[in-house]
Amino acid sequence: MADFNSEFWHWYIAILTVLSILACVWLIRWMTAGFVKKDETETTGHVWDSDLTELNNPLPRWWLGLFYITLAFGGFYLLLFPGLGSFSGFLNWTSTDQYEKEVAAIEAEVGPLFAKYQQTAIIDLIKDGEALKVGERLYLNYCATCHGSDARGARGYPNLRDGNWLWGGDPENIKTSIMMGRQAAMPAWEAPLGGERGVDEVTQYLLSLSGRATIEELAANGKTKYDTFCVACHGPEGKGNIAMGAPNLTDDSWLYGGSINRISESIAKGRNGQMPAHGEFLGEAKVHLLAAYVYGLSQEN
Ligand code: HEC
Numbered sequence: 001m002a003d004f005n006s007e008f009w010h011w012y013i014a015i016l017t018v019l020s021i022l023a024c025v026w027l028i029r030w031m032t033a034g035f036v037k038k039d040e041t042e043t044t045g046h047v048w049d050s051d052l053t054e055l056n057n058p059l060p061r062w063w064l065g066l067f068y069i070t071l072a073f074g075g076f077y078l079l080l081f082p083g084l085g086s087f088s089g090f091l092n093w094t095s096t097d098q099y100e101k102e103v104a105a106i107e108a109e110v111g112p113l114f115a116k117y118q119q120t121a122i123i124d125l126i127k128d129g130e131a132l133k134v135g136e137r138l139y140l141n142y143c144a145t146c147h148g149s150d151a152r153g154a155r156g157y158p159n160l161r162d163g164n165w166l167w168g169g170d171p172e173n174i175k176t177s178i179m180m181g182r183q184a185a186m187p188a189w190e191a192p193l194g195g196e197r198g199v200d201e202v203t204q205y206l207l208s209l210s211g212r213a214t215i216e217e218l219a220a221n222g223k224t225k226y227d228t229f230c231v232a233c234h235g236p237e238g239k240g241n242i243a244m245g246a247p248n249l250t251d252d253s254w255l256y257g258g259s260i261n262r263i264s265e266s267i268a269k270g271r272n273g274q275m276p277a278h279g280e281f282l283g284e285a286k287v288h289l290l291a292a293y294v295y296g297l298s299q300e301n
């Protein structure tokens, strides 16, 4: 929109604005001129309901006064504040300045508090009710949209209370998840597994890992395939690997749903959950508190 920064638009807006104000002044003078004197009555000739007559009386003085005050206010405002094209106003006020001052004032107030919390280890912070309250407020602002206001998650968004962790549940792991974000990479396996049947076989094997009913002959083939394709990330016993965010497949707790259809879909198409990085955006002090809050939730059970 570089066009709108040109001199032309500055003058276009400034002149139009001034002309509009002058036009209002002219309009009000024109409307008040030529009225009849106080004690005479003149009608406009309009009559309704046989006796309701419209009189041609001047506008009340107080009302006119208000109108002039509004116009004067407009004039002063445009001299003091930005509004007339690119003229910045004699007060040099800008919304950015005001915002930055407000932010600085709040930082000065809460900064020391956050700094104090940041120096406290997370395992100690979870015993500090005040700290957890601040953590909860941050959580509700920045995390609840994805993980839910009760932190129980939703399909594709992990439950943060249940003690099952993709990327590890130590205070440090949790803090890293929030600071740096996480990108899960579970490739699509339909082709390598030889199509739908291969997917079905591995799905049946996974069911057996969490103790669910399985079709034995499929599951046996599935185990061979699992040992070839899946061990690298999910481990020989299917317990997962927090270094890669690969979930435990034996606990019957499913991020993407535990029905046979959902599990085969995860295998066939792959899954690539993403946790956005919050470190730069929130700063380490807030992330530290958030990590304490989340760690605290998982310790409640
Ligand atoms: C390169 C590492 C890697 C390999 C190899 C891999 N996975 Fe995964 N798998 C992951 C990751 C990471 C996730 C989590 C995805 C997410 O959070 O979005 C995952 C998720 C899953 C899920 C969904 C779990 C849930 O809770 O909903 C299933 C099912 C699954 N994998 C099965 C398999 C099977 C079967 C194989 C072998 C055919 C396999 N994976 C091979 C990394 C891998």
Ligand code: HEC
Pocket: 139, 142, 143, 144, 145, 146, 147, 156, 157, 158, 160, 164, 165, 166, 167, 168, 169, 174, 177, 178, 182, 183, 184, 245, 272, 273, 274, 275, 276, 278, 290, 291, 294
């Ligand atoms: C845009 C949605 C989104 C937002 C916002 C979000 N997360 Fe996440 N988060 C995810 C997803 C998706 C994952 C799972 C990534 C994966 O599949 O590996 C995740 C994973 C995590 C994990 C790791 C869980 C585990 O099992 O290891 C933690 C901890 C976490 N988030 C905390 C937070 C906190 C605290 C906030 C607020 C600052 C937050 N998240 C904001 C989507 C989000």
